[in-house]
Amino acid sequence: MLQTSDFASVKPQTDTRCERYLGAFRWMLLARVFEEKLASLYRGGKVVGGVFLGKGQEALSAALGVSLRKGDIYAPLIRDAAGRFAFGETLLDAARTIVGSRLGPMRGREGNIHRGKPREGYYAMISHLGVMVSTVAGGLIARRFKGVKDVVGATCIGDGGTSTGSFHEGLNMAAVEKLPLVVVVANNQYAYSTPTSEQYACADLIDRAIGYGVRGHKVDGTDPQACFDVVGEAVARARSGEGPQMIVADLLRLVGHGEHDDAHYVNHALKVSPIGRDCLDVARTQITAAGWMTAVQMDALREQLQAEVESAFATALREPLPDPNLEDWRALSTESLAEGRA
Amino acid sequence: MAITYLEAIREAQAKLLADDPRVFIYGQDVGSFGGAFKATKGLAKEFPGRVLDSPISEDAQVGVAIGAALEGMRPIVEMQFADFSTCGLNQIINHAATMFWRTNVKCPIVVRLPSGGTAGAGPFHSQSMEALYAHYPGLVVLNPATVEDAYSMLIAAVHIDDPVIFCEHKYLYYHLKAESLPTEALPVGKARVARPGRDATIVTYSAMLHEALACAEELAQDGWQIEVVDLRSVKPLDTDTILGSVARTGRLLVVGEAFPWGGVTAEVVARVATEGFGLLDAPPMRLNAKDTPVPYHPNLWGTHRPTARAIIGAMRELLHA
Numbered sequence: 245m246l247q248t249s250d251f252a253s254v255k256p257q258t259d260t261r262c263e264r265y266l267g268a269f270r271w272m273l274l275a276r277v278f279e280e281k282l283a284s285l286y287r288g289g290k291v292v293g294g295v296f297l298g299k300g301q302e303a304l305s306a307a308l309g310v311s312l313r314k315g316d317i318y319a320p321l322i323r324d325a326a327g328r329f330a331f332g333e334t335l336l337d338a339a340r341t342i343v344g345s346r347l348g349p350m351r352g353r354e355g356n357i358h359r360g361k362p363r364e365g366y367y368a369m370i371s372h373l374g375v376m377v378s379t380v381a382g383g384l385i386a387r388r389f390k391g392v393k394d395v396v397g398a399t400c401i402g403d404g405g406t407s408t409g410s411f412h413e414g415l416n417m418a419a420v421e422k423l424p425l426v427v428v429v430a431n432n433q434y435a436y437s438t439p440t441s442e443q444y445a446c447a448d449l450i451d452r453a454i455g456y457g458v459r460g461h462k463v464d465g466t467d468p469q470a471c472f473d474v475v476g477e478a479v480a481r482a483r484s485g486e487g488p489q490m491i492v493a494d495l496l497r498l499v500g501h502g503e504h505d506d507a508h509y510v511n512h513a514l515k516v517s518p519i520g521r522d523c524l525d526v527a528r529t530q531i532t533a534a535g536w537m538t539a540v541q542m543d544a545l546r547e548q549l550q551a552e553v554e555s556a557f558a559t560a561l562r563e564p565l566p567d568p569n570l571e572d573w574r575a576l577s578t579e580s581l582a583e584g585r586a
Numbered sequence: 587m588a589i590t591y592l593e594a595i596r597e598a599q600a601k602l603l604a605d606d607p608r609v610f611i612y613g614q615d616v617g618s619f620g621g622a623f624k625a626t627k628g629l630a631k632e633f634p635g636r637v638l639d640s641p642i643s644e645d646a647q648v649g650v651a652i653g654a655a656l657e658g659m660r661p662i663v664e665m666q667f668a669d670f671s672t673c674g675l676n677q678i679i680n681h682a683a684t685m686f687w688r689t690n691v692k693c694p695i696v697v698r699l700p701s702g703g704t705a706g707a708g709p710f711h712s713q714s715m716e717a718l719y720a721h722y723p724g725l726v727v728l729n730p731a732t733v734e735d736a737y738s739m740l741i742a743a744v745h746i747d748d749p750v751i752f753c754e755h756k757y758l759y760y761h762l763k764a765e766s767l768p769t770e771a772l773p774v775g776k777a778r779v780a781r782p783g784r785d786a787t788i789v790t791y792s793a794m795l796h797e798a799l800a801c802a803e804e805l806a807q808d809g810w811q812i813e814v815v816d817l818r819s820v821k822p823l824d825t826d827t828i829l830g831s832v833a834r835t836g837r838l839l840v841v842g843e844a845f846p847w848g849g850v851t852a853e854v855v856a857r858v859a860t861e862g863f864g865l866l867d868a869p870p871m872r873l874n875a876k877d878t879p880v881p882y883h884p885n886l887w888g889t890h891r892p893t894a895r896a897i898i899g900a901m902r903e904l905l906h907a
């Protein structure tokens with residue numbers, strides 16, 4: 245079992261540190277190029293419906309994804325492409341969902357961010373914010389019934405989502421049950437157009453941790469190394485039986501709420517403050533400083549990932565679209581209880 | 587000057603705020619941003635302190651409206667999408683809806699629900715929830731289908747002394763235009779014959795009105811005269827206008843965009859069957875969405891919801907029944 249000290253107090257070996265970092269960096273970069281492609285498809289009118297990107301949140305998102313293992317439960321949210329890939333979602337499945345391929349996990353019934361594979365512990369969010377907290381808690385209770393040990397359930401939410409009743413109910417019950425739950429709050433300063441000053445009145449969202457009786461962890465969401473360390477520690481603590489962990493990461497949404505939104509309302513002072521840093525730029529600096537990769541190598545990696553993304557979309561776009569005549573038009577799994585398809 | 591359905595909703599709220607100091611608007615991003623759909627564009631500036639951004643807390647949004655209404659205010663709550671009103675459902679159906687009956691004190695709130703499907707919106711941004719709310723005693727449920735009704739019924743809604751669920755259709759927001767805002771209107775609770783006919787009646791409401799009118803237009807090429815009734819208000823339901831139409835035509839097709847089990851179309855058929863059975867020359871028909879969540883991909887969505895084509899198919903069946 246992982247110990248807290250693996251990530252925090254004792255400095256791990258430099259090469260594992262390097263490996264961990266570069267592993268997560270790859271997911272960050274993949275998410276970025278994937279989303280750049282998504283944005284260009286959206287601008288070209290190739291995506292039906294909304295497109296929501298996680299630009300600026302890749303470090304935090306990847307940090308959680310790489311801290312989880314196969315067998316854990318992961319319920320990501322809107323801006324978690326990096327974490328999804330790190331947790332094991334394939335590029336092809338993501339691309340298929342976006343373009344509506346019939347062969348994708350969502351079969352054209354669902355699009356964009358509402359995708360998942362619950363059987364693989366990768367829960368598929370609904371839009372209604374906050375509800376995944378108790379759902380992951382329920383998954384963990386089931387694991388407890390089954391005697392499964394060493395498991396962690398994690399979910400992500402934004403500053404806005406913390407205002408829902410569901411968030412409160414979920415985190416409170418998870419604390420009562422001392423579940424190995426990790427809640428990652430990406431405090432990106434806005435919920436759509438609403439600034440945090442109109443969302444909550446506590447000095448810092450981390451102050452809520454004590455109210456719920458869970459351990460709180462604060463992290464600079466623009467600093468990849470800090471994200472990997474802090475999220476890694478929180479996951480390790482949850483895994484070792486210390487109960488729910490709440491991480492609050494400060495960062496800035498570097499894009500609109502969705503690609504339809506020009507985000508004109510974002511305060512300029514925030515954009516030029518440290519919170520407005522692009523975590524991928526910070527990653528490049530950290531990697532260069534540590535001497536783990538050269539700029540040329542990073543550019544080559546980006547190109548390689550771009551090629552992978554292009555190929556995934558090319559494949560997905562060649563696949564059949566959903567066909568109403570082949571569609572099952574049934575929402576129940578129990579065939580004998582499903583009413584006529586009218 | 588053409589005005590859209592969405593602009594009519596904005597104009598109605600501007601007028602309400604201007605005319606009545608008891609009115610205020612509460613919702614996510616409704617303030618300086620003007621709302622996710624821009625239904626409150628500019629209002630926060632025009633009416634300082636009366637268009638308030640809420641946290642993402644639908645239960646509290648409705649609770650606040652109820653409390654304010656008890657103290658004499660006329661709150662309008664905007665849900666960002668109708669679908670998210672389920673997070674405030676308890677306050678609406680158990681609290682607002684029971685208030686007058688339990689306490690003899692009125693609860694005049696309006697909850698605006700951006701409703702209905704649009705291409706690519708998927709299961710959580712497409713729902714038509716009128717039947718759910720209409721099921722509960724103590725609520726008025728309105729579904730305007732025209733620019734004129736969007737304007738006049740929203741103004742009427744705020745004047746109503748009871749909780750009103752105002753289902754505005756997102757598909758009509760930008761598509762539907764009128765030359766000007768209306769100066770007079772049918773009273774709330776009255777249905778309207780949107781197109782007269784004598785061979786069959788389509789009873790419908792909201793965005794489906796326009797699909798039904800397209801169907802009537804197409805069938806007119808074949809010489810059929812289809813009457814189309816726009817319910818406007820699903821609760822109360824104007825049974826008299828419906829029965830009057832069926833008395834003229836003898837055939838009834840009821841069309842709705844919501845899920846098929848129960849709901850507005852079932853209620854209309856039930857009333858006609860029980861109160862006007864003798865008027866019918868053929869079994870009444872219903873056409874609804876399919877009994878699955880609203881699918882994301884347009885290929886599926888276009889079949890999930892009734893379209894003019896589907897209505898024509900059903901109507902041909904009915905005319906030959």
Ligand SMILES: Cc1ncc(C[n+]2csc(CCOP(=O)(O)OP(=O)(O)O)c2C)c(N)n1
Pocket residue numbers: 322323371372373401402403404405406408430432434435436497501614642644666670673
């Ligand atoms: C219960 C609920 N109400 C409203 C919405 C509509 N909505 C979708 S995203 C969003 C803003 C979310 O902000 P935040 O939680 O801070 O996440 P971010 O978008 O910043 O990542 C809103 C209001 C929703 N999804 N769920």
Ligand SMILES: [Mg+2]
Pocket residue numbers: 402403404430431432433434435436
């Ligand atoms: Mg946010």
